[in-house]
Amino acid sequence: MSDSPSASRLVCLGLGYTAEALARRLAARGFAIVGTTRDVDRKRASLGPDADAWALIAWDGSAPLPEALLAGATHVLHSIMPDAAGDPVLRGLANAMESMPAVQWIGYLSTTGVYGDHAGAWVDETTVPEPSKDRTRRRLVAERAWQQLGAHVFRLAGIYGPGRSALDRVRKGDTPIDKPGKCFNRIHVDDIASVLEASIARPNPGRIYDVADGSPASQVELLAYAAELLGLPLAPTIPFDEAELSPMARSFWEDDVKIRARRIRDELGVTLAYPDYRAGLRACLDP
Numbered sequence: 001m002s003d004s005p006s007a008s009r010l011v012c013l014g015l016g017y018t019a020e021a022l023a024r025r026l027a028a029r030g031f032a033i034v035g036t037t038r039d040v041d042r043k044r045a046s047l048g049p050d051a052d053a054w055a056l057i058a059w060d061g062s063a064p065l066p067e068a069l070l071a072g073a074t075h076v077l078h079s080i081m082p083d084a085a086g087d088p089v090l091r092g093l094a095n096a097m098e099s100m101p102a103v104q105w106i107g108y109l110s111t112t113g114v115y116g117d118h119a120g121a122w123v124d125e126t127t128v129p130e131p132s133k134d135r136t137r138r139r140l141v142a143e144r145a146w147q148q149l150g151a152h153v154f155r156l157a158g159i160y161g162p163g164r165s166a167l168d169r170v171r172k173g174d175t176p177i178d179k180p181g182k183c184f185n186r187i188h189v190d191d192i193a194s195v196l197e198a199s200i201a202r203p204n205p206g207r208i209y210d211v212a213d214g215s216p217a218s219q220v221e222l223l224a225y226a227a228e229l230l231g232l233p234l235a236p237t238i239p240f241d242e243a244e245l246s247p248m249a250r251s252f253w254e255d256d257v258k259i260r261a262r263r264i265r266d267e268l269g270v271t272l273a274y275p276d277y278r279a280g281l282r283a284c285l286d287p
Contacts, residue, residue, distance in 0.1 A: 008075065087141075109154050118255075177240050179219075191211075
C-alpha cells in the first residue's frame with residue numbers, strides 16, 4: 001500500500017468526532033482529506049487550522065452522493081448511520097466499487113449494539129448478532145452489505161474523549177443512574193484511531209473487529225471517578241426505575257453485554273493507550 005502524499009486520499013463519509021481523529025493522524029502522514037458534513041461552515045469552524053487543508057463537502061444523505069467524491073479515494077471511512085430506508089451511501093450509488101476504482105481500504109463504523117441482549121455475558125466477533133432494536137437491525141444489514149464490498153467492519157463501544165466524557169457530564173451536574181448489574185462498554189476515541197490505522201497497515205477485507213477497552217463499568221462507578229478527578233461533588237444517585245429518560249436514552253440501558261475485543265490485539269497488534277475508563281478520563285482531564 002502506498003503512503004505517498006500524492007497517492008493517498010482519505011474520504012470520510014461523515015466527518016464526525018471519530019473520523020476527525022483518524023483524519024488528523026493521516027493528514028500528518030501526507031494524506032489528502034475529504035469529508036462530508038451536514039453543515040460545512042460549522043465544521044470548518046470546529047476544525048480550526050485543518051479546515052484550510054481539508055476538502056469539506058455538504059451532504060446530508062437525502063440526495064445521491066456525488067460519485068466524483070469517491071473517484072480518487074484510496075481509503076474510505078464510512079460512519080453515517082442508516083436511516084429508515086437503509087444505508088444512505090449505498091442507496092445513492094449505482095455501483096459502489098466502480099465509484100472507488102483506486103480504493104485500497106474501506107472501514108465501516110458500526111456499533112456493539114448489533115449483539116443485542118446477552119444478559120451480561122461476554123461476547124466477541126464470533127458471537128451471532130441478535131439486534132433487539134430497529135436501528136441496530138438496520139446497522140447489521142448495512143454491515144453485511146459493506147462487508148460484501150470488502151469493507152472492514154468496526155463495532156464500536158461507547159465513544160468518549162476530550163470534550164465528550166464523564167468529566168463533562170459531572171461538570172454539568174448529571175445525575176448518576178443506578179441499575180444493579182448493568183455495565184457499559186467504552187472506548188477512547190484515540191484508541192479507535194489507532195485501531196483504524198493498524199487496519200490500514202494490515203488490511204483484511206471483510207474482517208469484523210470489536211473496538212472496546214474490555215473493561216465495562218457501571219455509570220455510577222464512572223461518574224464517581226470523574227467527580228473524584230475533578231474534586232467536585234457527585235449528584236445523588238437515582239434508581240433506574242425512577243429516572244426520567246427519553247425513549248432513546250432508555251433504550252441504551254436495555255441490552256446487557258460485555259465485549260472482549262481480543263481481535264484488535266491478536267490480529268492488528270494494537271495495545272490500547274487507555275485500557276480502562278480511569279486511564280482515559282485522566283488523559284481527558286490533562287490532555
